[in-house]
Amino acid sequence: MERSSTAAHPHGADLSGSRIGVVGAGTMGAGIAQVAAWAGHEVVLYDIAQAFVERGGQAIAGFLRRGAEKGKYTLAEAEAALERLTPTTDVSAFAGCGLVVEAAPEDLTLKRELFEQLEGAVGEHAILATNTSTLSVAAIGAAMAHPERLCGMHFFNPAPLMPLVEVIEGPSTAPETVAAVYALALAWGKQPVMAKDTPGFIVNRVARPFYGEALRLVGEGAADVATIDRLAEDAGFPMGPFRLMDLIGIDVNYAAASSVFDGFFQDPRFRPHPIQRAMVESGRLGRKTKQGYYSYGESSK
């Protein structure tokens, strides 16, 4: 590995006080932008269309104002955080950013092109991070001139509330890059962990058997969904595997399972279950369709 080019950002280690860029103003991007603005950073929030940036901005404003109404902080504090937020549809607005976090759709080609574009837009010391859940940092940075300044910064949904951030070190990532992002996550009140660039990183990989074995038990006819959930909840899991899949979205959970399975070259430990596919194909996706492993109110089916 060529490490000499790592010197591209010798001062990159301290991001406190830096302007932060966020790419994509969807669920995760808006959440991350909110976290950064709340922590006192100037934040540039970018999306491809004005309507999308505005929607993201409104989501943040709504979230912060609700918190103020509940008395968690003052409305003035919420408004001050919102003041620090600059919406844009122009990547050149990232010019002065110390860090840009990408939270665009989970599509390798799209992310690759984005990072090439971002490299041209930011200064030479800027750090770039991706919030990808399932793609490899190595693959995303493959077309970059300086992949040593790219790492993963994997937040969990909802980003303002979930304390965990997986900081992902790709094969080309410089130690200074992960150190800076790790320190920043801590400064944002998060609880970061370090992980290597392997499929599913930590949580999306290690959690697989919770769903996979539960599905197999049902498939084998050993127990029904409600029984397994009851046993799991009795053992201290806040939600049994089926109630949890219904909440996450059976399609989302199935996509995560499939991606880790592919990432490990079809290692049977990660094989998804036919029940998952059948649920997705029949449109029973969990709470959002009112029908999953359980029924919720009026069924759409």
Next chain:
Amino acid sequence: MSTPTGNETHVVILGDREHGLGEDLASLLRDAGMRTSMYDVGDESEHDHESRTDALTVADVAIDLYVRDRSRKANALRLIDSHLAADRPLLTCCHAGSATTAAAATKHSGRVTGFALLPPWTGRTTVECAKAMQTADTAREAVEAFWQAAGLDPVWVGDGAGLVLPRVVACLANEAAFAVMEGAATAEDVDRAMTLGTRYPRGPLAWANIIGLPDIVATMDGLAAEHGEDRYRVAPLLRRMAVAGRKWEL
């Protein structure tokens, strides 16, 4: 089959003396007012043999609690089978193998049922129960009454190695061990990520420490034997740690 409940119920547990499961179960049953004694078939003196046999002869219920040690489990099943009165229930711990396999090692197989109780038990209200293929229909009632008297709600599930929770949690702990072995993250970060990112009651490695690494290995080996699938292979690091008597440093 007789229904053993109330204060005069005499329970004999055969299990690994070193293993936390035995004392935990014994105190659970004592708290429920049952006379409970525990023996380890590994104790070899003449006196040990005699007191075990005597206790089994008068017992109302006998429990085989072995998980990791197959030869002791076989030994315990044989002892219970020959000394416990034929109409009394034999409960076998299914953390590493099915009730059917255990029952097949006995002559009075109709009274054998399986159970699983994954540590830690504090606050637990349920116990997993499983009928072996050989279990007589009449056995179920007696076993239900016994667990209810112990303060646990029996939940019947299909027979198999690890039943439900020991199986699911062993697979989580095994996957966490693979992740550490492969350097995906440190043991400490794996457990921290899992508790923060999923709200599991504890990290899979901390849980493995409580259950005992050799028991996790035994559950995985039991699943591998039953299913014949690579899916259940034990992470080599986990197996080495279990053999070396190590725990995860978290």
